[in-house]
Amino acid sequence: MTKKFISALALVAVVLGPNAAMATTVSAATITTGLQQDASTPQASAPVVIAKWEMDGPTSALTGTDASCDPNSQIQATGVCGQMKTVSICGIVTDPNGKTDVKHVYGDVYYPNNVRLGNSHIDAETGLPREVSTCGEMVRECTMTPLSNTDAFNLFCTKIRNSNNNLPTFAANYNYGNVCDDAQSGVLPKQTAYVECCDFTMSYEDPNGPYTVNVWANDQSDYNSVPLSNTMTYLASKAFDVDFTGIDYGKVKTGIWQEVPGNTVWATTAGVNGASVRNCSNTRLQIGVWQNDMGIKDPNGTTYATFEGRIGSSSAYATYGPNLLNTDLTHKATMLAKTLDLSELNEMDFGVNVSKFPIQLTGPFSGTMELSAVAADHIACVKSSN
Ligand SMILES: [Ca+2]
Numbered sequence: 001m002t003k004k005f006i007s008a009l010a011l012v013a014v015v016l017g018p019n020a021a022m023a024t025t026v027s028a029a030t031i032t033t034g035l036q037q038d039a040s041t042p043q044a045s046a047p048v049v050i051a052k053w054e055m056d057g058p059t060s061a062l063t064g065t066d067a068s069c070d071p072n073s074q075i076q077a078t079g080v081c082g083q084m085k086t087v088s089i090c091g092i093v094t095d096p097n098g099k100t101d102v103k104h105v106y107g108d109v110y111y112p113n114n115v116r117l118g119n120s121h122i123d124a125e126t127g128l129p130r131e132v133s134t135c136g137e138m139v140r141e142c143t144m145t146p147l148s149n150t151d152a153f154n155l156f157c158t159k160i161r162n163s164n165n166n167l168p169t170f171a172a173n174y175n176y177g178n179v180c181d182d183a184q185s186g187v188l189p190k191q192t193a194y195v196e197c198c199d200f201t202m203s204y205e206d207p208n209g210p211y212t213v214n215v216w217a218n219d220q221s222d223y224n225s226v227p228l229s230n231t232m233t234y235l236a237s238k239a240f241d242v243d244f245t246g247i248d249y250g251k252v253k254t255g256i257w258q259e260v261p262g263n264t265v266w267a268t269t270a271g272v273n274g275a276s277v278r279n280c281s282n283t284r285l286q287i288g289v290w291q292n293d294m295g296i297k298d299p300n301g302t303t304y305a306t307f308e309g310r311i312g313s314s315s316a317y318a319t320y321g322p323n324l325l326n327t328d329l330t331h332k333a334t335m336l337a338k339t340l341d342l343s344e345l346n347e348m349d350f351g352v353n354v355s356k357f358p359i360q361l362t363g364p365f366s367g368t369m370e371l372s373a374v375a376a377d378h379i380a381c382v383k384s385s386n
């Protein structure tokens, strides 16, 4: 016995010896680690997600509503810079071991899979710049909490069933009858399932388009449900802000371009610094501009002012005349070349050239500028080939 013990100690010393010596000779090391979840595959006793949906939040309001009668959820962005939209994601979850075996329920939201976010996008939760690193990656996961039995029944079996019937996605073999009707052993009146929900923050500038939303659950034995998936559509909004209400070209000489540079500093009081524009949409945006002749014209209508405008100090100016009309006589905007990315703030530079000041006019001259916007395509996210 004693001999064996000694030889075992000697072996340990031999094995440890070289390693201990190595540890003193390196300043950094990368160690491979690994594990596997115990019993993570769907099992007969795993939780079951019976139905799922998204609705106007917050959850506490129990709205049951979305922005369109189309099937599943359509969510309207705020169209207001800085103002987030709270979406409530919900699932009905049960478990073969009884509903109390359900441990956690999650809602996973994925970006539209062909969209990049651009250089100005800010994550709604972290407040930090964010670009997708892979196309269609997860935006975020939220953890759900159960509603009371009364709220669960009223929300799903009364409000949604009666007023927004095509909102939810059901798992196979489930329907309003066997969820809501007592005669069909409905899981909500029998209180054998939870309705669980979480509040999910969508930024005013999260890109419009189809978001995949998965709801899944695990139980006390760490069995995962099969996720129940559908598509939430974030409807396009079109909105922008400018921090100026007037452009004063100052003193203008005949035939000389007079330019009024903007800046990239947002003025909380309009007009206290150079002109800035920012995109408050969930689409990229092109800005159009229209101006009238500022009254610099002859009685026969001949005008003498030409204008220019651009977004960003490195863009080319677009030049345009006054009073431009479409064939239907609405004002025809001249589109400025630079497309604003999601939430991008940039400067607007303007210029005027007056080829003649008619002698019969004394000035000063004043006019009107109209700014408008059209949605532009998102930056494409291209999946890498490997
Ligand atoms: Ca279970």
Ligand SMILES: [Ca+2]
Pocket: 066, 067, 068, 069, 070, 071, 072, 073, 074, 166, 167
């Ligand atoms: Ca809908």
Ligand SMILES: [Ca+2]
Pocket: 243, 262, 263, 264, 265, 266, 267, 273, 274, 275, 276
């Ligand atoms: Ca400014």
